[in-house]
Every structure is written in structure tokens, then in C-alpha cells.
Amino acid sequence: MKLLVINGPNINFLGIREKNVYGTKNYDDLLAMIAAKGQEMGCGIEVFQSNHEGAIIDRIQDAYFDGTEGIVINPGAYTHYSYAIRDALASITVPKVEIHISNIMEREAFRQVSVTAPVCDRQIYGHGLEGYLEAIDYILSL
Numbered sequence: 001m002k003l004l005v006i007n008g009p010n011i012n013f014l015g016i017r018e019k020n021v022y023g024t025k026n027y028d029d030l031l032a033m034i035a036a037k038g039q040e041m042g043c044g045i046e047v048f049q050s051n052h053e054g055a056i057i058d059r060i061q062d063a064y065f066d067g068t069e070g071i072v073i074n075p076g077a078y079t080h081y082s083y084a085i086r087d088a089l090a091s092i093t094v095p096k097v098e099i100h101i102s103n104i105m106e107r108e109a110f111r112q113v114s115v116t117a118p119v120c121d122r123q124i125y126g127h128g129l130e131g132y133l134e135a136i137d138y139i140l141s142l
Contacts, residue, residue, distance in 0.1 A: 010077070089119045
């Protein structure tokens with residue numbers, strides 16, 4: 001199976017930004033976790049990160065053509081207002097899981113609203129980096 005993990009703005013700053021919220025593991029730690037999971041499960045997992053909305057939309061659209069069979073996405077701050085990313089996700093019929101490292105329901109009110117979750121099959125939040133692995137397991141179970 002071919003999976004795609006998309007990380008939005010500031011996810012590349014894991015271990016640097018707000019350690020009390022996102023933990024001390026860095027982005028390379030996350031990449032290593034995902035790679036190990038792919039190896040363990042015998043599936044290919046590509047990870048894409050961008051701080052740019054258009055690049056994220058382009059990658060989602062490319063997934064339509066490249067044989068991607070499932071998407072895990074952490075849209076970062078775009079979660080709360082990017083109808084463009086929402087529309088791109090809605091265009092892809094593969095299973096999709098929205099992931100958030102922190103518990104967005106216990107944070108600021110604006111973080112509790114997701115415009116992208118309604119076009120995903122599931123939303124996982126508050127499980128730290130392990131949430132990515134849960135999302136991968138969910139897609140593989142379908």
C-alpha cells in the first residue's frame with residue numbers, strides 16, 4: 001500500500017517550538033517513527049511537509065494521479081481556515097485521517113474548529129506523535 005503523510009506549517013519545527021505543547025522530539029524523530037512503521041507494515045509511506053498552502057494543495061492533487069491509497073494530514077494552522085485545502089482533500093476519494101499532536105479541544109477556541117475534518121474519514125488529536133501511527137494503522141485496517 002502507498003500512503004502519504006502531509007505536514008503543514010511549523011510541523012518541521014517540532015522540538016523547537018512550544019515544547020510544553022508539542023513535546024521535545026524533533027521532526028527527524030517523527031520521520032524515523034513513520035519510516036519504521038512503514039517498514040514494519042510493509043507499505044511505502046512518503047512524508048511531505050510545507051509551510052505553503054499552495055504546495056500542500058498541489059501535493060494533494062498529485063496524490064490523485066500517483067497511486068496514493070491513503071492520506072494522513074496534519075494541516076497545522078490551515079486546519080482552521082483553509083477551505084482550499086479542504087476542497088483539495090474532498091476531491092480525493094482515498095481514506096484520509098486528520099492528525100493533531102496536541103489536544104486541540106483543550107486549547108484556544110479557534111483551534112477547536114476544523115474546516116478540513118469533515119472531508120476526512122477520521123480525526124485524531126492529543127496523542128502526541130503516536131497519533132500519526134494510529135492514523136496509519138486506521139488506514140491500513142480499512
